[in-house]
Every structure is written in C-alpha cells, then in structure tokens.
Amino acid sequence: MKILLANPRGFCAGVNMAIECLEQAIRYFGTPIYVYHEIVHNRHVVERFRGQGVTFVNDIDEVPEGSILLYSAHGVSPEVRAKARRRNLKTIDATCPLVTKVHLEAVRFAREGYHILLIGHEGHDEVIGTMGEVPDRITLVESAEDVDRLPFDRDDRLAYLTQTTLSVQEAEQIIRRLRERFPQIVGPPKEDICYATTNRQEAVSQLAPQADAVIVLGSQNSSNSRRLMEIARSMGKPAYLVDSVEELRDPQTGAFPFRPDDTILVTAGASAPEDVVQDCVRTLLDCYGGEKEEVTVRDEQVHFQLPYELRVIASAQ
Ligand code: SF4
Structure with a gap:
C-alpha cells in the first residue's frame, strides 16, 4: 500500500489557539471550568478535556453563577455574552480571530x-x-x-x-x-473562507487524482472536514470521514475496505489531532505493508496569540 499524507492537514491556528486557551485556563483556575459548546468540533479533543474536568454546555443557564466560562473557537452571539454577564461569569474568549x-x-x-x-x-x-x-x-x-x-x-x-x-x-x-x-451586491474586501479551509481543500483537490481512496480524519460535525470528504467524492473517489481509522473496519470480519496495492490519501480536518493521523497511517501500514509519502502542497506559518485576558494572567505569573 502507498499512503499519501496531505500537507497541510489537521490543526489550524484558530484550533491551536482555542486548545491552548483551555489548557492554560485549566492550569490557572483549575476545574470546574465551563465551555460554551464544543471547544472545537472534534470528539477526541472534547473527550480529553472532559476527562480533565471540563464541562461543555449548550445553555449559559447551566453554568453556576460566578464560574469560569470559555467561548469556543466558533464564536458566540452578543445575546450569549449578555447572558453570561448577567450570571457574573468570568469569560475567556477563544473565538478564532x-x-x-x-x-x-x-x-x-x-x-x-x-x-x-x-x-x-x-x-x-x-x-x-x-x-x-x-x-x-x-x-x-x-x-x-x-x-x-x-x-x-x-x-x-x-x-x-x-x-x-x-x-x-x-x-x-x-x-x-x-x-x-443582484449586480449591486457588495462583499467583504477579502475572502471570508479561511486560509486553513482553503489550503486543506487545495491539497485534497491536487492529491486525490493519484489516490484510489481518501480518508479524512475528523468528526461528523466538523464543517471543514465534511467539505474535504465531499470534494474527494465529487472527484469520483471513495472518501471516508472518520474520527479514527478503526471505524473503517468491517464489523464482522475486521477488514478494511482497501486492496493491498491501493494508494490511500490521508488528510485531517482543522480540528483533528495529529496523533489520530499517525495512528491511521501506522495501522494501515501494519495491516498492508508499504510506504508513506508526505506531500506538501502549501506552506503554512500562521499563529494567533492568546486572548488578552489570558495574556494578562500569564504575565502576572
Ligand atoms: S478553520 Fe479557519 S476559521 Fe476555523 S478556527 Fe481554523 S483558522 Fe479559524
């Protein structure tokens, strides 16, 4: 088997920042700590934080008065912010810039x-x-x-x-x-679809023609991950969106839906951790033998700093 590993893939700058926010908040304030919605749309990330004592809520009323609350990378409406203020919550905004x-x-x-x-x-x-x-x-x-x-x-x-x-x-x-x-319609000065979404889609579009099938590591509720799967399918390739490669095994036989001489393109949505990708590659190579090749389609050097409220705390430590 040949595995083509798409680059860029996986965590973007916004997801890195949101995860670091929550890690730092746990370090400074301890738990319980609350997050409005999933910090990022990935099951592994959410379960890891849940295991550390983080509570994810869908309603601000679920958060006890005066608690620490993080807003997730996806942002919130002013109504949610107002509700949090009324409950005297100490908020940290991990919204992607x-x-x-x-x-x-x-x-x-x-x-x-x-x-x-x-x-x-x-x-x-x-x-x-x-x-x-x-x-x-x-x-x-x-x-x-x-x-x-x-x-x-x-x-x-x-x-x-x-x-x-x-x-x-x-x-x-x-x-x-x-x-x-509506010929009179105006738009933003610069494209709103973010660099990470664009680059991951570009990598799949360029590399999928060389592959027999495409695996996208990511959760079903991750919008950018779904788009990667859809792009591969629109190019006529069997494409799978899974949290882990194990989900691809036939429940009866335990076999994967691939042939030993297949070329498999592996990529990951912007909220999927790299260890899940590496686990997928290792599992397939253990099963079929073969080699992996990492192909870089575009270089990414984007980093977002932590929100002001956390930087202030960090500088005081
Ligand atoms: S996918 Fe794009 S918009 Fe969403 S968190 Fe990442 S960088 Fe920000």
Missing part, C-alpha cells in the same frame, strides 16, 4: 444600511453566532437555489458574507448566482 472578522464585517455592513446574505450552513455554531450579531438584518443562504427564492430586488442595498469553512468551489457558485441576480 478569523471568525471575529466575519462578525465585525456583519456589524459594519448592517450599520451602513445593508441587508446581509450570509452563505453558510444552518445550525452551525459559527453561523448562529454571526447571525446573532445583526438578527434583523441578515438572511442565511445555503445554496444557489436559495438565491432564486430571496425576496429582494435590484434596488435593495445588499451585502454577502460567508462562513469560514465552506467549500471554496460551492461558495464561488453561490456568489456568482448572487451577483447575477
């Missing part, structure tokens, strides 16, 4: 009198947070077909924004449709 950028763009466009068309997926934490910034001035658009149903016309002041973890190609199609229907 690239998500915050979209929130600020939504506020700016709304202030300038635009109605915003947010391209994204209903129910995703990031979309809920962004829409919550300007709930009366924003409409979610999930597909090119949605564009045709919009109740606006060519005189309306319209702007579009995108979720950070969309398929670059699908987002381009929707934006093209928006521009056809």
Whole structure:
C-alpha cells in the first residue's frame, strides 16, 4: 500500500489557539471550568478535556453563577455574552480571530444600511453566532437555489458574507448566482473562507487524482472536514470521514475496505489531532505493508496569540 499524507492537514491556528486557551485556563483556575459548546468540533479533543474536568454546555443557564466560562473557537452571539454577564461569569474568549472578522464585517455592513446574505450552513455554531450579531438584518443562504427564492430586488442595498469553512468551489457558485441576480451586491474586501479551509481543500483537490481512496480524519460535525470528504467524492473517489481509522473496519470480519496495492490519501480536518493521523497511517501500514509519502502542497506559518485576558494572567505569573 502507498499512503499519501496531505500537507497541510489537521490543526489550524484558530484550533491551536482555542486548545491552548483551555489548557492554560485549566492550569490557572483549575476545574470546574465551563465551555460554551464544543471547544472545537472534534470528539477526541472534547473527550480529553472532559476527562480533565471540563464541562461543555449548550445553555449559559447551566453554568453556576460566578464560574469560569470559555467561548469556543466558533464564536458566540452578543445575546450569549449578555447572558453570561448577567450570571457574573468570568469569560475567556477563544473565538478564532478569523471568525471575529466575519462578525465585525456583519456589524459594519448592517450599520451602513445593508441587508446581509450570509452563505453558510444552518445550525452551525459559527453561523448562529454571526447571525446573532445583526438578527434583523441578515438572511442565511445555503445554496444557489436559495438565491432564486430571496425576496429582494435590484434596488435593495445588499451585502454577502460567508462562513469560514465552506467549500471554496460551492461558495464561488453561490456568489456568482448572487451577483447575477443582484449586480449591486457588495462583499467583504477579502475572502471570508479561511486560509486553513482553503489550503486543506487545495491539497485534497491536487492529491486525490493519484489516490484510489481518501480518508479524512475528523468528526461528523466538523464543517471543514465534511467539505474535504465531499470534494474527494465529487472527484469520483471513495472518501471516508472518520474520527479514527478503526471505524473503517468491517464489523464482522475486521477488514478494511482497501486492496493491498491501493494508494490511500490521508488528510485531517482543522480540528483533528495529529496523533489520530499517525495512528491511521501506522495501522494501515501494519495491516498492508508499504510506504508513506508526505506531500506538501502549501506552506503554512500562521499563529494567533492568546486572548488578552489570558495574556494578562500569564504575565502576572
Ligand atoms: S478553520 Fe479557519 S476559521 Fe476555523 S478556527 Fe481554523 S483558522 Fe479559524
């Protein structure tokens, strides 16, 4: 078997920052400590923190008054922040700066009198947070077909924004449709789909043609991981999104769905830890023999600093 290991893959700067935030918060404050939603969308990461005494909540009312609360990498709406203030929670904001950028763009466009068309997926934490910034001035658009149903016309002041973890190609199609229907529409000065999403998709698009099948390590609720699987499938490749390679074994026989001479492309979503990737490679090579080759499609050197509230504590130690 040949294993092609895509690079870049796995943790992005926003996920690294959010995880470091929670690790430092545990170190400084101990537990119990609370996180609003999953710190990042990955089962391994969430279970590890749960094992250390972190409680993940879906409602601020579940957090005892005066506790420490982290906001996850996906960001929150102003309503959530207000609720946390009312409960006297000490909050640490681990929102990825690239998500915050979209929130600020939504506020700016709304202030300038635009109605915003947010391209994204209903129910995703990031979309809920962004829409919550300007709930009366924003409409979610999930597909090119949605564009045709919009109740606006060519005189309306319209702007579009995108979720950070969309398929670059699908987002381009929707934006093209928006521009056809509403030539007056304006967009952000710079693309909202983040560098990590773009680079991981580019690596899969370039490398999948050389592979017989594609494994994406990541959780089912990870938006950017799902997009990697979909891109590989759209190129005609069998593609699997799994938290661990063990999920690919046939429950009866224990066999993997591969042939010994297959070339397998292995990648990971932005919230999937590297040890899960290495475990996948080791398991397949133990099973089939063969070799791995790491292929770098793009170099990444992005780092985000910890939020102000944690840097202040760190400098005082
Ligand atoms: S995927 Fe992009 S937007 Fe999301 S946390 Fe990572 S860098 Fe930030």
